[in-house]
Each structure stands twice: as C-alpha cells, then as structure tokens.
Amino acid sequence: MRLMTSSDKPENASAAPVPTGVAAQDWAQAAAEPHYRAAVVDLLGALAYGELAAFERLAEDAKLAPTLGDKAELAKMASAEFHHFERLRNRLTEIGEDPTGAMDPFVAALDGFHRQTAPSDWLEGLVKAYVGDSIASDFYREVAARLDIDTRELVLAVLDDTGHAEFAVEKVRAAIDADPRVGGRLALWARRLMGEALSQSQRVVADRDALSTMLVGGVADGFDLAEVGRMFTRITEAHTKRMAALGLAA
Amino acid sequence: MRLMTSSDKPENASAAPVPTGVAAQDWAQAAAEPHYRAAVVDLLGALAYGELAAFERLAEDAKLAPTLGDKAELAKMASAEFHHFERLRNRLTEIGEDPTGAMDPFVAALDGFHRQTAPSDWLEGLVKAYVGDSIASDFYREVAARLDIDTRELVLAVLDDTGHAEFAVEKVRAAIDADPRVGGRLALWARRLMGEALSQSQRVVADRDALSTMLVGGVADGFDLAEVGRMFTRITEAHTKRMAALGLAA
Numbered sequence: 001m002r003l004m005t006s007s008d009k010p011e012n013a014s015a016a017p018v019p020t021g022v023a024a025q026d027w028a029q030a031a032a033e034p035h036y037r038a039a040v041v042d043l044l045g046a047l048a049y050g051e052l053a054a055f056e057r058l059a060e061d062a063k064l065a066p067t068l069g070d071k072a073e074l075a076k077m078a079s080a081e082f083h084h085f086e087r088l089r090n091r092l093t094e095i096g097e098d099p100t101g102a103m104d105p106f107v108a109a110l111d112g113f114h115r116q117t118a119p120s121d122w123l124e125g126l127v128k129a130y131v132g133d134s135i136a137s138d139f140y141r142e143v144a145a146r147l148d149i150d151t152r153e154l155v156l157a158v159l160d161d162t163g164h165a166e167f168a169v170e171k172v173r174a175a176i177d178a179d180p181r182v183g184g185r186l187a188l189w190a191r192r193l194m195g196e197a198l199s200q201s202q203r204v205v206a207d208r209d210a211l212s213t214m215l216v217g218g219v220a221d222g223f224d225l226a227e228v229g230r231m232f233t234r235i236t237e238a239h240t241k242r243m244a245a246l247g248l249a250a
Numbered sequence: 251m252r253l254m255t256s257s258d259k260p261e262n263a264s265a266a267p268v269p270t271g272v273a274a275q276d277w278a279q280a281a282a283e284p285h286y287r288a289a290v291v292d293l294l295g296a297l298a299y300g301e302l303a304a305f306e307r308l309a310e311d312a313k314l315a316p317t318l319g320d321k322a323e324l325a326k327m328a329s330a331e332f333h334h335f336e337r338l339r340n341r342l343t344e345i346g347e348d349p350t351g352a353m354d355p356f357v358a359a360l361d362g363f364h365r366q367t368a369p370s371d372w373l374e375g376l377v378k379a380y381v382g383d384s385i386a387s388d389f390y391r392e393v394a395a396r397l398d399i400d401t402r403e404l405v406l407a408v409l410d411d412t413g414h415a416e417f418a419v420e421k422v423r424a425a426i427d428a429d430p431r432v433g434g435r436l437a438l439w440a441r442r443l444m445g446e447a448l449s450q451s452q453r454v455v456a457d458r459d460a461l462s463t464m465l466v467g468g469v470a471d472g473f474d475l476a477e478v479g480r481m482f483t484r485i486t487e488a489h490t491k492r493m494a495a496l497g498l499a500a
Contacts (some may be wrong), residue, residue: 052318055325059309068302068350068357072339075305075332082329089322100318107318 022148030148031095038210040151041095043143044088045102046110046204046211047158050136051085052103053110054078061125070122070171077129077164084158091154105208113200117193123175127186127246130168131193134242138235139201169245176247187248194239272398280398281345288460290401291345293393294338295352296360296454296461297408300386301335302353303360304328311375320372320421327379327414334408341404355458363450367443373425377436377496380418381443384492388485389451419495426497437498444489 022030031037058078065071092099117132119125137159144155176183205212243249272280281287308328315321342349367382369375387409394405426433455462493499 049318052322052325055329056309056312059306059312059328062306062309068299068353072302072335075302075335078309079305079329079332082325085322085325103318 023146023152025148027095027148027150030151035210035213036148039213040147041092041097041102042105042208042211043147043155044092044097044151045099045104046106047140047155048085048088048092048099049103049106049110051081051088051158053114054133055081055085057114058129061119061122061129064119064122064125066122073164073167074125080164087154087158106204109200109204112203113196116196123172123182123186124189126168126171127190128193130165130172130246131190131239131242132197134165135194135197135235135239138238139231142231142234172246183248186246187243190243190246190248273396273402275398277345277398277400280401285460285463286398289463290397291342291347291352292355292458292461293397293405294342294347294401295349295354296356297390297405298335298338298342298349299353299356299360301331301338301408303364304383305331305335307364308379311369311372311379314369314372314375316372323414323417324375330414337404337408356454359450359454362453363446366446373422373432373436374439376418376421377440378443380415380422380496381440381489381492382447384415385444385447385485385489388488389481392481392484422496422498433498436496437493440493440496440498 022036031040055078058074058081062071062074062078065074089099092102117128119128140155140159144152144159147155172186176186272286281290305328308324308331312321312324312328315324339349342352367378369378390405390409394402394409397405422436426436
C-alpha cells in the first residue's frame with residue numbers, strides 16, 4: 001500500500017489514545033492471547049493479499065499507459081507493492097503461519113473488488129490506484145495504532161508512501177485542466193470505487209470473527225462501536241479532501 | 251532477463267576470444283567511436299524494453315497461476331525484471347541518452363513477439379518464460395563478450411540467473427509426468443516460440459544499422475558473418491538441450 005501523504009492523513013493522530021495494553025506490548029506478549037493472535041494473522045493475510053492483488057492490478061494498468069515513461073512509473077509502483085507483499089509473507093512465516101492459509105479468506109473479496117472496478121482507461125486506473133490505496137491505507141493506519149509494537153511497525157512500514165500519490169494527482173489534474181468534462185466522469189468513478197470498497201469490507205468483516213472482534217472493542221485497545229463509527233467518518237472526510245486535491249467533487 | 255543455469259549455457263566460454271580492442275577498453279574509451287556508441291545505445295534500449303515487456307508478460311501470466319504460491323513466484327520474477335529495467339534505464343540516462351528514445355525502435359518487434367505468443371495457459375506461460383528468456387540471455391551473453399568492460403559488466407549483471415529456471419523446469423516436468431500428452435503440446439509451443447523469436451530478431455537487425463554492423467564484424471571485436479552463423483548454431487544447440495531438460499523434443 002502507498003499513496004498517503006502527510007497532508008491527506010485522516011485526523012486521528014491527535015485522537016489516538018496513548019498506547020496502553022496491547023499497544024504497549026511486543027508481539028511475543030500480545031500473541032499469548034489466542035484471539036489477538038488470530039486477529040493479527042487475519043490482518044496480515046488481508047494486507048498481504050491486498051498487496052499481491054495491487055501488484056497485479058498496477059501491472060495490468062501499466063498496459064494502458066500512454067507513454068513508456070508512464071508505463072515504467074506504474075511498473076515501479078507494482079514492484080514496490082510486491083516487496084511489501086514479501087515482507088508480510090515473511091512475517092507470517094516467521095510467526096509460524098502458512099501465508100497461503102492466511103490470505104485465502106480474503107481472496108474472494110479483493111478479487112471481487114478488482115473485478116467490479118476494472119478501469120476502462122489510464123485515468124480511471126490512476127484514480128483507482130490513488131483513491132483505493134488511500135482508503136485502505138487510512139484504514140490500516142487506524143488499526144495499526146491498536147496493535148502490538150512489532151506488528152504496528154511492520155504495518156506502518158508497508159503503508160509507507162513512496163511518492164506515487166503525487167504522480168497520480170499530477171496526471172489527473174492535468175487531464176481535467178485539458179478537458180473539464182473528464183472531471184465529471186472521474187468523480188462518478190471515484191464514488192463507485194468508494195461504494196464497492198465499503199461493500200466488500202462489510203463482507204470481510206461479517207465473515208471474519210477474530211478480525212471483527214478486534215475492530216469492535218474486543219481484544220485490542222480503545223475500539224468500541226462508537227469509535228468504529230468515528231473511524232469511518234474520518235476515513236470518509238479524508239477521501240473528500242483527496243477528491244478535492246484531484247479537482248473532483250466527492 | 252534470467253533463467254540461465256550453468257548447465258545450459260552455450261559452449262562459447264572456451265571459444266570466446268581473449269579480450270582485445272573494444273573488449274579491453276572501458277566505456278569512455280570505446281564510446282569515442284560514434285558507431286560503437288550508437289550500437290551500445292541500441293543494445294541497451296533493446297534490452298531495457300525487453301525487461302519492461304518481460305515484467306508485463308510475467309505479471310500477466312501470474313493471473314494464470316494455479317495457486318497463491320505460484321502467483322507470488324511469478325510476481326517475484328516480474329519484479330526482478332523491473333529492477334533490471336531500472337538499471338538499464340539509469341545507465342542510458344548516465345551516458346546522456348533519453349531512455350525512451352533508445353527503447354522506442356524495439357517496441358514494435360517486442361510487442362509483436364509477445365502478441366504472437368500469448369500463452370493460453372499456465373504451462374505455456376512457464377515454457378515461454380524459460381525458453382524465451384534463455385534464448386535472449388544466450389544472445390546477449392554472446393554479444394557481451396564483444397563489449398567494452400563497463401557495458402559488459404552491466405549486461406551480464408542484468409542477465410544474472412535468479413534461480414527461476416529451476417522453478418519452470420520443475421513445474422513443467424511434473425505436469426508432463428502427470429500427463430505425457432502435455433509434452434507433445436508444449437514441444438509444438440516451444441518450436442513456435444523459437445520461430446517467432448527468430449522472425450522478430452531479423453526484423454530488428456534489418457532495421458537497426460548500428461546494431462547490425464556491430465554484430466557483423468564492424469565495430470566490435472571478433473564477429474564476422476561466419477561467427478554469427480556459429481553463434482546461431484550455439485544458441486540453437488543450447489535451446490535443444492534446454493528442451494531435453496524440460497522433457498520435450500526440440
């Protein structure tokens with residue numbers, strides 16, 4: 001994952017609680033609790049398959065690139081996603097889990113998302129890369145604050161922005177400047193992406209008990225149902241800001 | 251490029267001349283000769299676009315993978331090709347050339363090759379990765395021996411085998427063991443790949459004067475028309491051996 005810049009982070013930095021409980025523990029301590037361990041395996045599995053699917057999608061989008069330079073830029077992003085995937089897979093192996101087993105439960109939802117939102121051109125691909133990964137990144141950052149120290153460090157590392165957001169924003173803004181009608185079409189597209197992302201997330205949360213329990217106040221720190229609501233509000237607000245940065249109405 | 255193993259190298263190691271002339275010079279010395287310089291820019295451009303196209307093809311083939319583990323393996327190969335592409339692009343920039351301009355003349359031939367040889371399933375994709383890259387690798391190794399020291403070092407580095415040949419050989423042999431009829435189909439496929447590779451190479455050589463002149467005795471060392479014939483013989487023999495290693499009749 002990638003594409004977060006400091007300016008479009010949701011405003012949870014100040015709202016996040018001072019680490020206590022799990023968030024103050026390392027993996028060895030925290031994982032002694034079987035429900036917490038299961039939730040983290042789910043999270044790493046979802047994130048790992050997300051990176052592998054993002055690799056495939058970006059490599060596919062590279063074919064739509066109008067120039068060799070643009071193609072190389074997309075290939076670079078794809079390759080960066082692959083290296084994130086490798087880190088997550090290696091961590092799963094390190095903690096004694098089968099990476100394939102951890103990823104399997106998330107294949108249907110992520111493949112479904114990508115199938116429902118196959119970009120029809122280069123600009124739709126860029127908007128999808130930017131918006132989709134930003135939303136995923138916001139979500140994982142929110143969750144990361146509630147994780148043990150070691151898992152948090154890994155999750156934040158694979159969400160590290162590698163400067164690709166600027167590339168997408170610059171290309172999309174230039175296209176809208178050149179033809180303002182493009183803006184209307186891409187705004188509709190971004191709304192469809194957000195809708196599909198929410199619908200697939202609900203599917204995952206409904207299916208995965210350990211993950212949902214961690215999200216809703218169970219085993220990790222500081223999340224209750226009201227907090228989940230606020231989290232979605234923060235993510236939606238960040239999305240609206242990003243749309244404005246692209247020159248699109250959310 | 252990749253997929254060479256020490257056992258399937260063409261037998262040119264002993265036949266290669268002791269470096270003299272260009273092969274004993276560094277880039278700064280050798281590039282003072284404008285025809286040599288133009289030929290190397292062509293070579294690096296062809297190799298760079300070859301890597302970028304290989305990235306795309308492998309990422310595409312990853313979709314056909316029967317398991318998540320196989321998918322990850324193909325994604326890893328694709329990512330390795332991308333890093334080779336980056337090195338070649340950076341070198342072109344270093345020597346003051348526009349990478350896009352250097353790659354452009356080879357886009358049609360390489361895209362044509364990949365379009366004519368789109369694998370219809372996972373095994374065809376593996377055979378193509380193995381056979382196609384091995385032939386390309388043999389060719390570039392032959393040429394590398396005639397290049398200046400700096401260019402040779404770069405070309406050999408991006409041809410470095412990263413252990414993927416074993417992956418392809420193992421999977422293809424297992425498939426043939428499980429169903430011997432698969433062998434006949436894949437043998438036909440490999441012949442088609444070889445034919446298409448030769449036809450596209452001829453197209454490139456006919457189009458690019460500097461490159462052809464270097465290949466046929468002009469500016470680099472030790473290549474005359476007879477030597478080119480022997481080179482093709484060596485490459486064809488290495489191909490036959492690789493087919494045998496796969497369990498296929500060439």
